[in-house]
Amino acid sequence: MIYDVIILGTGPAGYTAALYTSRAFLKTLMLAGPQDGGQLTITTEVDNYPGFGKGILGPQLMEEMKAQVVRFGTEIKLEQASSVARLASSKGFVVETLEKNKYEAKTIIVATGASAKYLGLPSETRLMGKGVSACATCDGFFFKGKEVVVIGGGDTAMEEANFLTKFATKVTIIHRRDEFRASKIMLERSQKNPKITFLTNKIVEEVLGETSVSGVKLKDAKTGEVSEFPTQGFFLAIGHQPNTEFLRGVVELDEKGYIALYKANMTDKADMLVPQTRTSVEGIFAAGDCVDPRYRQAVVAAGMGCMAAMDAEKWLEEQS
Amino acid sequence: MHITVTDSEFQTKVMESDKPVLVDFWAVWCGPCRMQDPILEELDKELGDKGVIAKLNVDENPATAGKYGIMSIPTLMLFHKGQVMKQWIGVQSKEVLKAEFDKLVS
Known part of the structure; x- marks a missing residue:
C-alpha cells in the first residue's frame, strides 16, 4: 500500500x-x-x-x-x-x-x-518528575500549597507562572537578564499578580535536592555571586x-x-x-x-x- | 484486563495481585494522559490475561499518589508481587511498556 x-x-x-x-x-x-x-x-x-x-x-x-x-x-x-x-x-x-x-x-x-527546552543540567534530569517540570498545566496540581520557581522571561514563562498561582502559595520567576521577551500584556499580568515575584539577572547553576527538589543554586549574571534559593518546584519555560x-x-x-x-x-x-x-x-x-x-x-x-x-x-x- | 483502582483498593488489587499490574496515575485535566489512554488500550489487548492495567485518578486518590511521590503525570508504575519493578514519567509507547511485561511473564 x-x-x-x-x-x-x-x-x-x-x-x-x-x-x-x-x-x-x-x-x-x-x-x-x-x-x-x-x-x-x-x-x-x-x-x-x-x-x-x-x-x-x-x-x-x-x-x-x-x-x-x-x-x-x-x-x-x-x-x-x-x-x-x-x-x-x-x-x-x-x-x-x-x-x-x-x-x-x-x-x-x-x-x-x-x-520545550531544558537547561541540560544533570541535576535537572535527575529530578525530572520529582519537582522538575516543563509543563505547568500537567504538574501544577502537585504543588498545592508549595512554593515554586519558573525559569524564563518569555510569554510561556509568564503564562506558566500565572497558571501556577492557582496552586502554589508563591511563584518566583527567575530570569537571566533584567529585560523580558514577554509581551507587555503578559508581563503586566504577572507583575500585578500578588503571588508572583521576580528574580532577575540570575543564572541557574544547579537544581538542588536528593529525592525531590528542595532549592536552586543561582549565580548573579552581573556580580557572579552564588546563592541558594529554596523551592519545591522547578518549572522550565526557556523556549x-x-x-x-x-x-x-x-x-x-x-x-x-x-x-x-x-x-x-x-x-x-x-x-x-x-x-x-x-x-x-x-x-x-x-x-x-x-x-x-x-x-x-x-x-x-x-x-x-x-x-x-x-x-x-x-x-x-x-x-x- | 483494564481496571480502576482507588486508595482503599490499592493493597488488594495491586500489591496482592498474582499478575503484574501497570498503574497509570492520571487526572481528567491532564492533556498528555489522554494520549496515554489509547496506547494502554492497545497494550491491554496484547497482554490479554497476562497482566493488569489499573488506572488511578490522582485527584480522587491522593494518598497513593503521595505515598509514591508522584509529582508529574502521567506516571506509570509496574508492580509485581508487591514490588515496584519500574517507573516511567511522561507518555510511554506500547513497545517500551510491553517489553517490561515480557520480562515478568513468559
Whole structure:
C-alpha cells in the first residue's frame, strides 16, 4: 500500500494539511509522534485561535481538528517516525517508525513541531518528575500549597507562572537578564499578580535536592555571586527546539535545527510562484513550528499546513 | 484486563495481585494522559490475561499518589508481587511498556 501523503505530526499544521489532502481525495496517513495532538494538548484556554467566541481548551481544539480530518478519511497511527528515506525503486519515500513499521508514500509533509527546552543540567534530569517540570498545566496540581520557581522571561514563562498561582502559595520567576521577551500584556499580568515575584539577572547553576527538589543554586549574571534559593518546584519555560533531529542528513536544517525551506527571490515573479513549503528534497514539504522559530502560533502553523498540503497536491499532479 | 483502582483498593488489587499490574496515575485535566489512554488500550489487548492495567485518578486518590511521590503525570508504575519493578514519567509507547511485561511473564 502506497499512500499519496504521509504527514508527520498531529498538531495544527499536521491536521490542517491532512484536512486539505484528504478533502482532495489524496490517500493520507498521519503519524502522531510522541505527543498526539501536539503542544496545544498541554495548554489550557486558547483565546487566540479564531472561530471560538468563548475561547476553547487546547486539548478540545485538537480533538475537534482530529474529528474533522477523520471525517474526510485520514488515517492516523499512534507511531513516531524514526527515519525518512527515498525509495530506491521509485520517486516515493519510506518512513520507518520507532514501532518498527514501514510506510510508503509519494510525498511527505513534515509537521513535527517543537518541544520545550531544558537547561541540560544533570541535576535537572535527575529530578525530572520529582519537582522538575516543563509543563505547568500537567504538574501544577502537585504543588498545592508549595512554593515554586519558573525559569524564563518569555510569554510561556509568564503564562506558566500565572497558571501556577492557582496552586502554589508563591511563584518566583527567575530570569537571566533584567529585560523580558514577554509581551507587555503578559508581563503586566504577572507583575500585578500578588503571588508572583521576580528574580532577575540570575543564572541557574544547579537544581538542588536528593529525592525531590528542595532549592536552586543561582549565580548573579552581573556580580557572579552564588546563592541558594529554596523551592519545591522547578518549572522550565526557556523556549523550544524543533523536533527535527531524525531528519538530520535527510533535509537541510538551519543551525538551530529548523527545517530550511526554499527561499524565493522576491524580485523574481516566477520564483515567487515556487512552492513556499518545499524543503531541500523534492517531494518533502514542511510546515508549522518545525520550520518557524519566529511566530510559533497555532493559527500560523495551521496556515502553513494548508500551504504544504496545496504544494504537495500540486507536486503530485506534476509527477503524474 | 483494564481496571480502576482507588486508595482503599490499592493493597488488594495491586500489591496482592498474582499478575503484574501497570498503574497509570492520571487526572481528567491532564492533556498528555489522554494520549496515554489509547496506547494502554492497545497494550491491554496484547497482554490479554497476562497482566493488569489499573488506572488511578490522582485527584480522587491522593494518598497513593503521595505515598509514591508522584509529582508529574502521567506516571506509570509496574508492580509485581508487591514490588515496584519500574517507573516511567511522561507518555510511554506500547513497545517500551510491553517489553517490561515480557520480562515478568513468559
